[in-house]
Amino acid sequence: MTPLRIGIAGIAIESSTFSPHRTRLADFTVTRGDALLARYSWMGAPWTTGVEWVPLLHAVSLPGGAVEPEVYDALEAEIVERAKAAGPLDGLFFDIHGAMSVVGRTDAEARLAAVIREAVGPDTLISASMDLHGNVSRELASAVDLITCYRMAPHEDAWESRERAAYNLVERLHDGGRPRKAWVQVPVLLPGEKTSTRVEPAKSLYGRIPAVEALPGVVDAAIWVGYAWADEPRCRAAVVVTGDDEEVITAQARELAEAYWHARDDFAFVAPTGTLDECLATALASDARPFLISDSGDNPTAGGAGDVSWTLSRLLVVEELRLGKASAIYASIVDPEAVAAAFAAGEGAEVMVRAGGRIDAGPSGPVAIAGTVHSLLPGDPVGGDIAVIRTGGLHVILTSRRKPYHVISDFTALGLSPADADLVIVKIGYLEPELYDLAADWLLALTPGGVDQDLLRLGHHGVRRPLFPFDADMADPDLTPELL
Structure with a gap:
């Protein structure tokens, strides 16, 4: 045959x-x-x-x-x-x-x-x-x-x-x-x-x-x-x-x-939502550990640039994290220049870098991070060279190429244990299976970026109207299928 x-x-x-x-x-x-x-x-x-x-x-x-x-x-x-x-x-x-x-x-x-x-x-x-x-x-x-x-x-x-x-x-x-x-x-x-x-x-x-x-x-x-x-x-x-x-x-x-x-009208967010500040306050007050927060507006697996720095700028001024009273992991910010500076300094060195906001400046632009180089990982197949900078109780993951953080091994390869952190903040939308199973509790933060969850403020003009939710009171459409 x-x-x-x-x-x-x-x-x-x-x-x-x-x-x-x-x-x-x-x-x-x-x-x-x-x-x-x-x-x-x-x-x-x-x-x-x-x-x-x-x-x-x-x-x-x-x-x-x-x-x-x-x-x-x-x-x-x-x-x-x-x-x-x-x-x-x-x-x-x-x-x-x-x-x-x-x-x-x-x-x-x-x-x-x-x-x-x-x-x-x-x-x-x-x-x-x-x-x-x-x-x-x-x-x-x-x-x-x-x-x-x-x-x-x-x-x-x-x-x-x-x-x-x-x-x-x-x-x-x-x-x-x-x-x-x-x-x-x-x-x-x-x-x-x-x-x-x-x-x-x-x-x-x-x-x-x-x-x-x-x-x-x-x-x-x-x-x-x-x-x-x-x-x-x-x-x-x-x-x-x-x-x-x-x-x-x-x-x-x-x-x-x-x-x-x-x-x-019945579709709703997969997790409770709030502003980033609301989510952080709830997470810090909770006994659930680890508490995960989705930085949803710049999710690289939905199309985000991966370097919107607004969430990082807010984390750096949270007193509990700044003073080391609580521990957190932030995954991640793509910035090859910041990563190169960390590699040049070496593990254990004190560094000052500016990270993020170079592709998508968002509301913050590059953000200054002063801290210790916690770990370095050269040649990751997805993220390229990767550096972790610790400042207070916050560990910030910096990558030279855009990389999502969906599996525990990506964290442990950097000497980080998300299971032992108080907070884990990830550029993601709904949690992928390993993170979902890890989370003792979870909130979805409505943050800015190229995949902002608030569709009405993004400024669609090329979609065909009427279209829900842009036209919430539109009449019932003709849903007769066409045979092709």
């Missing part, structure tokens, strides 16, 4: 158009050949028998600001060139995030899908795997044949979702043919911190998907929250139900879309 030939390609990044950071080629991890195939643990699974996987190119970056046009163009051109050179492909696995913004352009994934479609031809089945915080325009949904997304936030099922997209593609190539898609957008745009599947109503909404997927005539069902920190017409929630029974997939897509719309 002639093997199925399936290409693999994609560009994956979440890009805040409200962040002054710009994503360049050095921010991407680009894989080709065997390195690309090695990304996927399901290679060699029984259902892949008889499949020749053809690695084209995949590029993935930590979320950040919009991608420089020349960077996107170069990646797109290489994918297209490799797709044409690969010869006839039965299918293509399109591994994307879905919220990439390119400077001066809109709907980057729809463009990428369209040029790939042109390169591989109309007969090749394309199956897209996405983050639920991606955006599904009509153009994107039309350019692919199968499309799905994660069902959990935090994204504990990210690799499972990719496997589902690839498995569905193989199954359709074997005996299913090209399915139909019932697509509908829902005029709601909310941040991930209000739509976590840990809590209601998202928990129940996403909990309905397996039953829909199991219906005869249905291949897949998916709900997208959308991406709140880009300012494009496509930015809104969406539902796609894929299958062969047009009546069933249309009815189910409408039911899911209406359920999402009717729940719009």
Whole structure:
């Protein structure tokens, strides 16, 4: 039997158009050949028998600001060139995030899908795997044949979702043919911190998907929250139900879309919120240890620049921390100049550096830190050179490249023990699993930055209106799905 030939390609990044950071080629991890195939643990699974996987190119970056046009163009051109050179492909696995913004352009994934479609031809089945915080325009949904997304936030099922997209593609190539898609957008745009599947109503909404997927005539069902920190017409929630029974997939897509719309006022933050000062006061007065605080406005895994220094400026004047009466870890601020100064001084040395506010000046600009170099870590694969400066009871993590702090080992590698700290303040939104399990208590601070949780003060003007919550009293929309 002639093997199925399936290409693999994609560009994956979440890009805040409200962040002054710009994503360049050095921010991407680009894989080709065997390195690309090695990304996927399901290679060699029984259902892949008889499949020749053809690695084209995949590029993935930590979320950040919009991608420089020349960077996107170069990646797109290489994918297209490799797709044409690969010869006839039965299918293509399109591994994307879905919220990439390119400077001066809109709907980057729809463009990428369209040029790939042109390169591989109309007969090749394309199956897209996405983050639920991606955006599904009509153009994107039309350019692919199968499309799905994660069902959990935090994204504990990210690799499972990719496997589902690839498995569905193989199954359709074997005996299913090209399915139909019932697509509908829902005029709601909310941040991930209000739509976590840990809590209601998202928990129940996403909990309905397996039953829909199991219906005869249905291949897949998916709900997208959308991406709140880009300012494009496509930015809104969406539902796609894929299958062969047009009546069933249309009815189910409408039911899911209406359920999402009717729940719009019920979405709430995944944790109690407050200003930073309110959160700090509550944490210091609490007996819960460690007490975690999310510095949510500059979360680098949502697209923040990672160097907004406003929270750091407030921490440095908290008396309990300044006098060492309480201990805290702050993760983190990206500032290669400050890190270089700490490395030049060496561990144990007293230093004075100015950190942060160089990419996103925010309300503070660079902030002066006077303290002792607690530890140095050269050559971290993500953060580059990393330094920790201790001032009073506060340990400030400085990185030379943007780096999120989601796992305990990232702290312990720096000689820090978050379990033994009174406070741990992290540039993050909802807590990732290890931090969630660590926290004796937790608050989400509403801080400034490129991924500010207060969408109304960010200044969206490119989104399509009316749109909840920008138009809180808007009339009920027409949620009739379109068959694609």
